[in-house]
Amino acid sequence: AGGPWEECFEAAVQLALRAGQIIRKALSEEKRVSTKTSAADLVTETDHVVEALILQELQTRFPSHRFIAEEAAAAGAKCVLTPSPTWIVDPIDGTCNFVHRFPTVAVSIGFAVNQELEFGVIYHCTEERLYTGRRGQGAFCNGQRLRVSGETDLSKALVLTEIGPRRDPATLKLFLSNMERLLHAGAHGVRVIGSSTLALCHLAAGTADAYYQFGLHCWDLAAATVIIREAGGIVMDTSGGPLDLMSCRVVAAGTREMAVLIAQALQTINYGRDDER
Ligand code: IPD
Numbered sequence: 092a093g094g095p096w097e098e099c100f101e102a103a104v105q106l107a108l109r110a111g112q113i114i115r116k117a118l119s120e121e122k123r124v125s126t127k128t129s130a131a132d133l134v135t136e137t138d139h140v141v142e143a144l145i146l147q148e149l150q151t152r153f154p155s156h157r158f159i160a161e162e163a164a165a166a167g168a169k170c171v172l173t174p175s176p177t178w179i180v181d182p183i184d185g186t187c188n189f190v191h192r193f194p195t196v197a198v199s200i201g202f203a204v205n206q207e208l209e210f211g212v213i214y215h216c217t218e219e220r221l222y223t224g225r226r227g228q229g230a231f232c233n234g235q236r237l238r239v240s241g242e243t244d245l246s247k248a249l250v251l252t253e254i255g256p257r258r259d260p261a262t263l264k265l266f267l268s269n270m271e272r273l274l275h276a277g278a279h280g281v282r283v284i285g286s287s288t289l290a291l292c293h294l295a296a297g298t299a300d301a302y303y304q305f306g307l308h309c310w311d312l313a314a315a316t317v318i319i320r321e322a323g324g325i326v327m328d329t330s331g332g333p334l335d336l337m338s339c340r341v342v343a344a345g346t347r348e349m350a351v352l353i354a355q356a357l358q359t360i361n362y363g364r365d366d367e368r
Contacts, residue, residue, distance in 0.1 A: 096202065099153065099176070100210050100225060103200040106148055107214040107221065110141045110198040114183060114216045124190050127165050132256040133186045138162055141182035141198065149178055161310045170309055170365040172336065174205045179313035184213075185286030194218075199288045201313025208336075211314025213288050222292045224318030230295055239324035239345035240297040245352045246277030248300040251290040253283060255306025255362065265360045269303075272356045291315035294343050295322040301344040301353050303329065305360035309336045319343055325350045329357050337366040 117137040125134050142162045149156065159170045160180040179201040183189050189196045194217035201211045213222040222237070224230035230237040242248055250273055254266060270281050282299070284290050287307045293299040295318045313336060316326045326334050326343045331354040334341065339362040344350035 094225070094228070096176075096204070096209050099202055100212070100223075102149065102152060103202065103210065103212040104221065104223065106145050107198045107200055107212045110145060110182065111214045111216040111219070113137065113141055113144070114189065114196060114198065118189060118192055118194070118196065118217065122190055127256075129256045129258060131187065131254075131258055133190055134162065134165065135183070135186060135190060137189070138183045138186060142180065145180055145182060145198075145200065159309060161308065164308075164310075164365070164368070170337065170368070172203060172206050172309075172366070176202070176204045178202055179310050181288065181308075181310035184288040184311060188285040193285060195284050195286050195289055197286055197288045197292075199310060199314045201310070201317065203313065208313060208317045211317035213292055213314050213318065215289055215292070222295065222318050224295070224314075224321035226317060226321070228321065230318045230321035232292070232296060237295045237318065237322040238297055239295060239319065239322045240300045241345060242300040243346045243348035245273070245349065245356075248278050248349060250278045250281045250353070251284065251293060251299045251302045252281060253285070253287050253290060253304045253307065255304060255360070257306060257362075262360055265358055266305075269357050269360075272358075273353070276352075276356055287311040288315050291319060291343060294324060294345065295319045297322075297345065301342070301349050303342045303353050303357060305329065305340045306362040307339060307341065309365045312336055312341055327354065329354055329359060331355070337364050339363065339365060
């Protein structure tokens with residue numbers, strides 16, 4: 092193992108574990124909640140505390156690197172992926188779960204160089220599961236190798252999705268109609284667990300067969316994409332084309348056949364782009 096980004100990977104693991112400890116402790120305490128882009132897009136003091144911890148530490152250790160992070164972006168920082176080594180951070184994925192003490196909450200740290208994802212670290216804070224993937228080196232959960240499901244038949248699939256932040260009638264209609272299309276096609280089930288990154292980790296682990304979403308962000312996707320690819324899975328655009336990290340939409344599956352079937356069934360919900368805000 093090892094490789095040129097070993098020190099960065101080790102730093103990501105250590106920070107995800109430290110952040111997870113803070114989040115676990117804060118989960119049971121009172122929280123001050125604010126809203127961002129919609130009444131369902133939440134942020135707490137802990138999101139800010141954890142993001143500051145991660146960014147300060149990484150900026151000190153790797154001063155020439157660049158950073159994209161959820162709460163910095165919410166405060167107006169631009170999301171641009173340049174060829175420079177770039178960290179892509181979601182301090183708490185599943186903030187709504189966190190607010191309600193629903194124990195499905197993660198820290199996600201992705202790392203890209205030359206616009207290519209090198210590694211991803213996702214820590215399930217309450218179940219203390221550390222998911223990692225490194226380009227060319229496989230994907231693991233607490234040291235156990237991950238492998239996606241080989242299912243190709245939509246009528247035998249367990250599909251995961253997330254609602255996304257918007258609640259206007261037109262968006263909700265499209266969201267529900269997409270779910271309906273998959274259920275009509277015979278999917279065994281469609282689940283919404285409240286964390287894009289942990290849903291994507293289920294896909295990597297083979298405990299779900301497909302995932303799709305409109306309205307997620309590059310910090311929900313970066314780390315998970317490496318983990319899924321290293322577990323043998325497919326991550327693509329909802330059009331069926333290659334993944335675009337900044338496009339706010341994704342289809343992922345254990346097999347290309349399954350990903351294409353899902354992509355074909357979906358109607359597009361246009362959320363704009365992370366790099367055009
Ligand atoms: C969000 C959650 C949510 C999903 C959104 C994500 P956050 O992340 O994963 O379930 O619907 O698309 O942005 O705001 O909790 O980090």
